[in-house]
Amino acid sequence: MAVTDENGAEPAPPGVGPTGDPLLRTRFALPKRPSTFLRRARLVRHLDEALRTPLTLVNGSAGAGKTLLVADWAAGLREPVVWLTADTADRAPGVFWAYLLEALRAAGVPVTADVGCPAEAGRVDPRTLTRLAAALERRDRTTVVVLDEFDRVTSAEIAGQLQFVLQHAGHGLRLVLVTRTEPLLPLHRYRAAGEMTEIRDAELAFTTDEAQELLTRHGLHLPVSAARALVERTQGWAAGLRLCALAARQDDHPDTYVKQFEAGRSTVADFLLAEVLDRQEPDTQDLLLRISVLERFCPDLVNALTLRTDAEAVLAALHRENAFVQYLGHAWYTLHPLFAEILRAHLRERFPGLEPELRGRAARWLRRSGALREALVQGAAADDWDFTARAVVDDLAIGRLFTGLRSEDLSALFADMGPEVRGPAPDLVRAARDLGRRDLAHGLPHLRRAEEELARDGGEPAPARLGLALLDALAARLTGSPEQAEHAAEQARLLREDIPAELLDEHPELTALLLTHLGSARLWAGRFEEARSALAAVASQPGGAVMALPRWEALGHLALIDYLLGWPGRAEQKALAAAGQAERYSLPRRSGDGLVPLVLAAVQLDRNELDEAQALLAGKAGSHPYAEDPVERAGRAVIRGRLLLARGDARAALAVAGEPVTADVASPWAQEHSALLASAAHLARGHPELAGEAVERMARHRIACAVEAARIRLAAGRTDEALGLIAHLPEEGRPGPAVAVRATLVRAQAAYESGDQATAARLVARALLDSRRDRLRRPFLEAGPWIHPLLRTGRLRELAGGWLVPGPVRPAAVEPAPPGRPPDLVVEELSARERDVLHRLAEMLSTEEIAADLNVSVNTVKTHLKSIYRKLGVSRRAEAVRRAREVRLL
Amino acid sequence: MRYEIRVEGQMSETLAKVFPELDHVLMAGQTVLFGPVVDEAHLYGLLSRFQSLGLRVVEMRRLPE
Numbered sequence: 020m021a022v023t024d025e026n027g028a029e030p031a032p033p034g035v036g037p038t039g040d041p042l043l044r045t046r047f048a049l050p051k052r053p054s055t056f057l058r059r060a061r062l063v064r065h066l067d068e069a070l071r072t073p074l075t076l077v078n079g080s081a082g083a084g085k086t087l088l089v090a091d092w093a094a095g096l097r098e099p100v101v102w103l104t105a106d107t108a109d110r111a112p113g114v115f116w117a118y119l120l121e122a123l124r125a126a127g128v129p130v131t132a133d134v135g136c137p138a139e140a141g142r143v144d145p146r147t148l149t150r151l152a153a154a155l156e157r158r159d160r161t162t163v164v165v166l167d168e169f170d171r172v173t174s175a176e177i178a179g180q181l182q183f184v185l186q187h188a189g190h191g192l193r194l195v196l197v198t199r200t201e202p203l204l205p206l207h208r209y210r211a212a213g214e215m216t217e218i219r220d221a222e223l224a225f226t227t228d229e230a231q232e233l234l235t236r237h238g239l240h241l242p243v244s245a246a247r248a249l250v251e252r253t254q255g256w257a258a259g260l261r262l263c264a265l266a267a268r269q270d271d272h273p274d275t276y277v278k279q280f281e282a283g284r285s286t287v288a289d290f291l292l293a294e295v296l297d298r299q300e301p302d303t304q305d306l307l308l309r310i311s312v313l314e315r316f317c318p319d320l321v322n323a324l325t326l327r328t329d330a331e332a333v334l335a336a337l338h339r340e341n342a343f344v345q346y347l348g349h350a351w352y353t354l355h356p357l358f359a360e361i362l363r364a365h366l367r368e369r370f371p372g373l374e375p376e377l378r379g380r381a382a383r384w385l386r387r388s389g390a391l392r393e394a395l396v397q398g399a400a401a402d403d404w405d406f407t408a409r410a411v412v413d414d415l416a417i418g419r420l421f422t423g424l425r426s427e428d429l430s431a432l433f434a435d436m437g438p439e440v441r442g443p444a445p446d447l448v449r450a451a452r453d454l455g456r457r458d459l460a461h462g463l464p465h466l467r468r469a470e471e472e473l474a475r476d477g478g479e480p481a482p483a484r485l486g487l488a489l490l491d492a493l494a495a496r497l498t499g500s501p502e503q504a505e506h507a508a509e510q511a512r513l514l515r516e517d518i519p520a521e522l523l524d525e526h527p528e529l530t531a532l533l534l535t536h537l538g539s540a541r542l543w544a545g546r547f548e549e550a551r552s553a554l555a556a557v558a559s560q561p562g563g564a565v566m567a568l569p570r571w572e573a574l575g576h577l578a579l580i581d582y583l584l585g586w587p588g589r590a591e592q593k594a595l596a597a598a599g600q601a602e603r604y605s606l607p608r609r610s611g612d613g614l615v616p617l618v619l620a621a622v623q624l625d626r627n628e629l630d631e632a633q634a635l636l637a638g639k640a641g642s643h644p645y646a647e648d649p650v651e652r653a654g655r656a657v658i659r660g661r662l663l664l665a666r667g668d669a670r671a672a673l674a675v676a677g678e679p680v681t682a683d684v685a686s687p688w689a690q691e692h693s694a695l696l697a698s699a700a701h702l703a704r705g706h707p708e709l710a711g712e713a714v715e716r717m718a719r720h721r722i723a724c725a726v727e728a729a730r731i732r733l734a735a736g737r738t739d740e741a742l743g744l745i746a747h748l749p750e751e752g753r754p755g756p757a758v759a760v761r762a763t764l765v766r767a768q769a770a771y772e773s774g775d776q777a778t779a780a781r782l783v784a785r786a787l788l789d790s791r792r793d794r795l796r797r798p799f800l801e802a803g804p805w806i807h808p809l810l811r812t813g814r815l816r817e818l819a820g821g822w823l824v825p826g827p828v829r830p831a832a833v834e835p836a837p838p839g840r841p842p843d844l845v846v847e848e849l850s851a852r853e854r855d856v857l858h859r860l861a862e863m864l865s866t867e868e869i870a871a872d873l874n875v876s877v878n879t880v881k882t883h884l885k886s887i888y889r890k891l892g893v894s895r896r897a898e899a900v901r902r903a904r905e906v907r908l909l
Numbered sequence: 910m911r912y913e914i915r916v917e918g919q920m921s922e923t924l925a926k927v928f929p930e931l932d933h934v935l936m937a938g939q940t941v942l943f944g945p946v947v948d949e950a951h952l953y954g955l956l957s958r959f960q961s962l963g964l965r966v967v968e969m970r971r972l973p974e
Contacts, residue, residue: 080960080963080965081960081961081962081963082963199960199961200957200960256963258963284918284919284937284938285918285919285920285921286916286917286918286919286920286921286924286940286963286964287918287963288962288963288964289918289920289921289923289924289962289963289964290918290921293921293923356961357961357962357963360927360958360961360962361924361962361963364923364924364926364927364962365923367926368923368926
């Protein structure tokens, strides 16, 4: 199977960055300085301090000249800086870090693959941050990172994460924040420690000399007195000075103009901008107003908006004059945000009602150019829902509402779509949003309506029908309807032939999601082999952010199948591969926890690691944003019940076994496992007859139930019947050790009870051999008291030593058990992390040193220590080390 | 809640339209905007709009009901 090499690297699909955003590079570009830019030596000198302090803050009002100051300084450094212009969408931590990582890579900073990259908007894995900080710290040179327009990043969570990385990267990172508002980092601490360089409004303000020089560069020659008055009027504000120069220069009497302005009482930017705008050619005015609806633009897009062909020349001229537009390189421009705001106010006044039309036109251009997300943003802002929904559906991007970094953003765009918008595409989008939240009550009616609309209108293109198939498969998974899932998959297979291959290649997530839903539905129906073939096809596909979620889900399902077939080792391997995938892509948040922790908990339960199983189960239980599908619900119920039973709470376990899992069809394995759970719970409560009833019905065709039925007969002293059942186990393929071992132990018990010690010992030996690799302790603990004396003797003790009973048997290591205290049957296995802590303990490191070494908090180390003490049955460090040496853990 | 917000300079009519929810009067060298403010979020939103338009807020106070 192709999922064996899941732990390591995976090829990224060519041509698509992890964030899949073609306009991204414009956000990594240092804005170009216009020819009129004035370098101010005092500020550059101050900014040089940024190389010496971890944090630098350039904090000033809009139009104070922050961005150009830092861009000019950065361009003069020997090493290229990492530049990221923040966007309002970066409020979500996952998005922010994905773009910052991309910016680092774009600037040539080697960020190793193990750092990973968030694939969900809301979350970044702490390990990604830890590894990033470590990678920066290890670098032989300092990395300077500039975050421009950081005021758009309002999240305290992101500020905390930046603070963490900054702290742990040490000398490796110098962070420069360019912002209008105070960032949420603990600035007082940096200030107090002298670890912050700070340039604020007062320092950014132009002095009279500087103002005079700046105005000269704009072609306006003023005497010192006039320059001084202007500085007073504008409070040295860069935007005010620039606008004033532009307005005055075009006046017949610049000096008089400036004097009049100085004497005026208008708000500076607003007044001057209107003046400058009025002085432009009418065509240019029109162009400036129209492009104010765009965040970034290139000549072709501007032509589309203005219905002209000369945008390239106009933009170049505007940039040359330093009037309004900034150049980002690669033929892309942006408006100064201050001017864009004011220009939009003018646009609304001069051309009321034009804005939606402009946005609609921009949306169509952007879609044609492959910038789908920007197209959808503009389409939604234009209130053009027919276009926006169609763009998602026809471009085969409906899967992007479920998976990928921007899935939540995209989905949220449609929150404003009113119920009056009709048609197959809007209904498909509605159904996708509802089903994505696992809201069947709203999702199914929308889905049925979309289906009817598509059936009515036979001319609807194939992508809409393929979208319908995807949602049908999801609905089938959520309702537990394998036949419906098969039907959807078959429809999809036929439809794919009518869709251009390039479009399908651009959206691998669509097929991957569909196959995952199909696999889940097949799994529910107990058709494990067919489920496997669908899921393995997903798991073996190349990675990338949009594939992260389906791959992770597919691996989780594959792990569950292995577990259900009795192969805990294989199940654990796949679940860990899925967990690795989750860590790398900072999954999951939106997607809930899925099956991975469930499978891992089940494996730990088989090993009798009850605390670990509990922790895995409890992890996020109850905090699920959305309802679980039947496979998750049944899986969780079984494992929760078994854990309760292992803890001795049979009554609660019985209640869990009785909880129904609603689905369109019944699931054979879910029924089997709840029967097994009920039976074991009844047995534990001393009701063998009820236990028998629970499993009897399925004993003929399910191995595990047959084994359990045999065990119950043994308990009742009906040895022959028990052996008869075991001898004719139903054919179900070759079961894995978890099932086989239990069968062997029932045979062994039967032999033991009929007095055949030798056969019993032989069978127990086989069971031990089958369990040793996966350390399956639970079957032995559940076998009953008869097995204990056997495990203490001869070869069996050797086989069980070290994992089931203490220590490998070596004469020197055997201590006589203290009288009155029975030897521990089971030494609880230490977790990998606990072993890490133990090794450092043996090296005489302090708790704090261990915490620093392992990059965890002191409290976490203390928790590990407590758990180590408990497992080793000691109460002090020295004892723990001694005991660990005795049982050869060290 | 009703608020009164004073910004430096006399705003143009065009710019005043950016705040359709507020009334305004021009004073000596200042513009006074006033009107209902729904909640804190609205208040901070207003402040950030002033900032992004390059307006300087010189005074802001809650009006008695």
